[in-house]
Each structure stands twice: as C-alpha cells, then as structure tokens.
Amino acid sequence: MPTIDFIAHNEETIRTFKPVLAKKAQPEWWKKTKVFTDHQGAKTQTIRACPAMDDWLKTGWIIESQHDIEVINGNAPGVPDRNFKVKTDPVGRIASPNHPHAQLGSFTPWGVPGKVRDAFKLRAPWNVKTPPGYSCLYLDPFLHSNKYFSVWQGIIDTDRFRTNQDNAQMIFYPKVDHSFTIPKGTALCQIIPFKRETWTATYQLASDKSWHDNKSRITQNDDNPTVEELNMSPKYKDMDKDMKFGPYRNEGFWNEKGQFYTEEEPPPECPMHKNYKDVQRELTDLNWDGEEE
Numbered sequence: 001m002p003t004i005d006f007i008a009h010n011e012e013t014i015r016t017f018k019p020v021l022a023k024k025a026q027p028e029w030w031k032k033t034k035v036f037t038d039h040q041g042a043k044t045q046t047i048r049a050c051p052a053m054d055d056w057l058k059t060g061w062i063i064e065s066q067h068d069i070e071v072i073n074g075n076a077p078g079v080p081d082r083n084f085k086v087k088t089d090p091v092g093r094i095a096s097p098n099h100p101h102a103q104l105g106s107f108t109p110w111g112v113p114g115k116v117r118d119a120f121k122l123r124a125p126w127n128v129k130t131p132p133g134y135s136c137l138y139l140d141p142f143l144h145s146n147k148y149f150s151v152w153q154g155i156i157d158t159d160r161f162r163t164n165q166d167n168a169q170m171i172f173y174p175k176v177d178h179s180f181t182i183p184k185g186t187a188l189c190q191i192i193p194f195k196r197e198t199w200t201a202t203y204q205l206a207s208d209k210s211w212h213d214n215k216s217r218i219t220q221n222d223d224n225p226t227v228e229e230l231n232m233s234p235k236y237k238d239m240d241k242d243m244k245f246g247p248y249r250n251e252g253f254w255n256e257k258g259q260f261y262t263e264e265e266p267p268p269e270c271p272m273h274k275n276y277k278d279v280q281r282e283l284t285d286l287n288w289d290g291e292e293e
Contacts, residue, residue: 003194003266004061004136004158005129010073014124017066022190023258027144030057036240043240051245056142058154058258060192063170069182071120071148071174084120099171107233119152121224122188124168130158130193138170138282141187148180149173173229195236225254 033048047053072085084099099119105176105240128136136158140151152171161167170189174180182188215226230247239246248254 001266002131002193002195004134004191006061007127007129008125009127010125013066017064017125019063019126021058021060021258021261021263022060022062022141023261024060025064025187026057030143035245045246049245051249053143055257058256058261060137060190060261062141062187063126063189063191065182065184065186065188066125067184069122071180071182073174073177075254084118086120086122119173120149121170122170122172123165124170125165126168126188127162127165127287128156128158128167128191129162132159134159134195137190137192139190139192141190144187146175146186148176148182157196158172177180191264192266200235 008014008017030048033046035046036043037046038044051239069086092291101118130136135155137153137155138151139153149172152173158167158168172188225233227246227248230251231239233247236244236247
C-alpha cells in the first residue's frame with residue numbers, strides 16, 4: 001500500500017500535533033444529525049444519509065491547530081488593504097509572510113470587496129512526503145465550517161517538493177475584518193494524497209430507448225434494480241422508523257471510502273523497490289563506510 005509520511009523535526013510535534021485521520025475528526029454536529037427528519041408532515045432524509053458527503057468527510061488526513069493561534073488585524077478600520085498577521089508562537093515556528101491583495105490581481109476572495117483584502121499564512125510543523133507519482137490535495141476541511149477564515153485550496157507534488165517545510169505552507173483568507181483567535185483543535189486543512197494519472201474522456205449520445213430501458217429492472221437486460229425500486233421493497237419500507245441508511249449503502253452499490261485511510265503500520269518495504277546495490281550491501285557488507293570504490 002502507498003504510504004504518506006508526515007515528518008516532524010521535534011518530539012513535541014509528534015506528541016501533541018499528529019495529523020488525524022479525517023474519519024476520526026468529523027464535526028460534532030454531523031455525528032449528531034439524524035438520518036431522517038420531519039418535513040411538512042413527512043419523513044425525509046437529511047444530508048447525514050448522503051454517502052458522497054460521508055465519503056468526502058472521511059477522506060485523507062486533517063491538520064489541526066496544536067494550540068490557540070492569534071490572528072491580528074494590524075491596520076486601522078477603513079484601511080482597504082488590511083494587514084492580517086499570525087502572532088508568532090513561543091518558539092517561532094508557525095508565523096509566515098502574509099499575502100497582500102496585490103498578489104491576487106483583480107480577484108477578491110469570497111466576494112467581500114473592501115472588507116477582507118489580505119491573506120495570512122501558517123507553517124504546519126510537518127513536511128509531507130508521498131511516493132513517486134503521488135501528489136496531495138490541500139483543501140478547506142469539508143463541513144468544518146469556520147466563521148473566521150477559509151483555506152486556499154490547491155495541489156502540491158509532495159513526492160518532489162518536500163524540502164523542510166516547503167509543502168507545509170497553508171494560506172487562509174479571513175471572512176471578518178477584525179482580529180480573532182483560532183482555538184486549539186480547529187481543523188485547518190484536509191490533505192488527500194492521490195496518484196497522478198493520464199485521463200481521457202468519451203462524449204456519447206445514447207438513444208431515448210436506452211434511457212427508458214435503464215429506469216427499471218423490468219426493462220433492463222441484467223435484472224439490476226434501481227435504488228428507487230429498492231426503496232419501495234419491504235426490506236426498506238421502515239427505513240424512516242428505524243433511522244437506517246438506504247439500499248445505496250447496503251446493496252453493493254457503494255464502497256466505504258474511510259477504509260482506504262488507516263493507522264496501520266505500513267508493510268516492510270519490498271527489497272525489489274530498493275536500489276539493488278543498496279540491498280546487496282545490506283546483505284553482504286556490514287562494514288561498508290558509504291564510499292564508492
């Protein structure tokens with residue numbers, strides 16, 4: 001299995017600021033939301049039942065704040081280019097240069113012209129490393145709504161761009177025009193590794209008949225029932241009373257994505273993945289001093 005390495009340079013970071021699996025950092029409001037709710041006298045499913053949202057919420061790792069972080073608006077009210085800065089922590093690790101609005105050209109983040117025209121930046125205490133051919137998505141943590149800031153999203157080739165804290169930079173855009181504090185434990189960034197692959201696409205025009213044939217198990221050749229038909233079956237008729245998820249999750253249409261991210265120890269590296277000369281030295285020359293002949 002591919003392994004993502006979060007590399008720290010002090011024991012405190014390992015002990016107190018370990019990135020957490022996204023599936024273990026779900027918002028409390030999400031975990032408490034019921035699958036069904038009353039709407040105009042009828043039971044209807046909530047977003048808690050949406051497998052696509054559930055999957056995204058459980059994908060990758062979350063970088064959380066290890067302590068309270070003060071973000072200071074250094075300019076007086078009425079100044080168009082506000083100067084947001086992160087107050088340096090006791091050992092000076094997290095503060096990083098901000099991004100003035102001039103760097104954005106004509107783009108105004110989040111549609112709030114004249115209110116927030118500056119970004120602030122943090123250095124996470126991690127260097128992220130992925131195997132060759134793998135990059136990482138750096139995303140605003142999904143459904144972790146924050147009233148003070150949003151994360152600037154992007155892709156970093158963490159298999160190559162990984163010197164010290166080069167890929168640990170996180171950019172935030174304030175939603176407010178005043179100083180604020182980011183509490184300890186706040187989800188800052190969602191990191192999702194992915195393999196770089198070449199894709200193409202087809203653009204097909206199907207017949208009207210194929211549309212109708214695919215709407216029901218009666219008209220399909222493979223006798224595959226639709227989710228709508230399964231919802232009407234006796235097996236799922238009391239879904240709302242039992243507060244259970246529907247057939248999309250339980251009839252083989254869906255794979256739980258959280259299973260692809262684990263805290264299990266990675267398997268020992270296969271010798272075939274190493275340089276042959278290195279393997280040979282490990283096996284036969286215990287006294288090799290590191291110098292080539």
